[in-house]
Amino acid sequence: xxxxxxxxxxxxxxxxxxxxINCAYExxxxxxxxxxxxxxxxxxxxxxxxxxxxxEKKEGRFTISxxxxxxxxxxxxxxxxxxxxxxxxxxxxxxxxxxxxxxxGTQVVVTP
Amino acid sequence: xxxxxxxxxxVICKSGTSVKIECRSLDFQATTMFWYRQFPxxxxxLMATSNEGSKATYEQGVEKDKFLINHASLTLSxxxxxxxxxxxxxxxxxxxxxxxxxxxQYFGPGTRLLVL
Numbered sequence: 717x718x719x720x721x722x723x724x725x726x727x728x729x730x731x732x733x734x735x736x737i738n739c740a741y742e743x744x745x746x747x748x749x750x751x752x753x754x755x756x757x758x759x760x761x762x763x764x765x766x767x768x769x770x771x772e773k774k775e776g777r778f779t780i781s782x783x784x785x786x787x788x789x790x791x792x793x794x795x796x797x798x799x800x801x802x803x804x805x806x807x808x809x810x811x812x813x814x815x816x817x818x819x820x821g822t823q824v825v826v827t828p
Numbered sequence: 829x830x831x832x833x834x835x836x837x838x839v840i841c842k843s844g845t846s847v848k849i850e851c852r853s854l855d856f857q858a859t860t861m862f863w864y865r866q867f868p869x870x871x872x873x874l875m876a877t878s879n880e881g882s883k884a885t886y887e888q889g890v891e892k893d894k895f896l897i898n899h900a901s902l903t904l905s906x907x908x909x910x911x912x913x914x915x916x917x918x919x920x921x922x923x924x925x926x927x928x929x930x931x932x933q934y935f936g937p938g939t940r941l942l943v944l
Contacts, residue, residue, distance in 0.1 A: 750932055759834075759921050759935035760872070805871060809931075815862070816933060818871045 719743055720808050722819025730827050735793040737822045739806035742787065746808035746817075751780065751791045754803045754821075763804070764791070796826045831855055832924050834936035841912055842944055849907045849939045851922030857902035858924035862933060863895070866919045878905055912943040 721740045729735045739749075748767055752760035766773045766780045766789065773780045779792040793800055806819040831854040841847050851861060860879050864872040876892075878884040878899035886892045894916075896908040905924075909916055919940055923933040 748931065752935070757919075757938070757940070759832075759923075759938045762932055762934065765932060815874055815877060820871050821869075823869075 718820065719817040720806060720819045722806050722822060724822060725820065726823040726825070728825045728827060729796050731796060731798060733796050733826075735791075735796045735800070735824050735826070737791045737804055737806070737824070738788060739790065739808075739819050740786075740788045741808050741817075743808070743810065744787070745810055747811060747814075748809040749780070749782065749789050750807050750809075750816075751778075752805045752807065754805065760805060793824070796824075798826045798828055800824060801826045830934040832858075832922065832934050832936040834922055834939050836939060837937060838940040838942075840942045840944065843913050844911055847909045847912055847941060849909075849920055849922075849941075851905045851907070851924070851936050853903045853924045853926070853934075856924075856926045858905070858926055859902065860925045861899055861905040862923045862925075863897060863905075863907050864921045864923065866921060866938075868919075872921065875907075909941065912941070914943045917941055917943045 750765035751763045753763045754760040764775050764778045766782050777794045782789045803821045803823050805821050807816040833852045835850045863875045866872050875890045876884045876886045876897050878897050880899050880902050884897035899905040919938050921938040923935045925933050
């Protein structure tokens, strides 16, 4: 079963707009939540990550919001640019050295 | 920092042959390496986890005799697809973790395998 549920499956946003991708999990033992960006034909690249003792983390135009009680976390891409068009994956890790559980991915298209 | 390379980037082979894919951590020691498989427009599917000097741990449903993984050093892991068949055609991606790098996984650029 999918331990990390990601939505939406795809997203179209205009240049300058905000892209929001949501993930939900069930296992409260997850201790690390990264987001990865993947371009076609390339490997995923770490974008930003958060631990469950922090409610928000911002790096440039990318922000993670984390709601521990709701077991949800989201990625916000501010001032979206055409170069942000990619597939985004959320993930959750179970303990140090643990495996990552990946969401299904969200394809983001930023129109000029 | 935290660069992971893969070689080759793409490979075409005939059915029945074996193919080896290398994964290297270029600027850190990879205590743990992971191998994933990804089909078009799908998420990453973990195949196996390997720790340096020990046998790989395979995910349920992954044939260990077909996908041989060797993590011989702290900077190199290899995946060998033995007796490849067209259904093995896929995008194979490795990742590596090292304690001092916040314990996250850094991914390689991937290897596209096409079996004819």
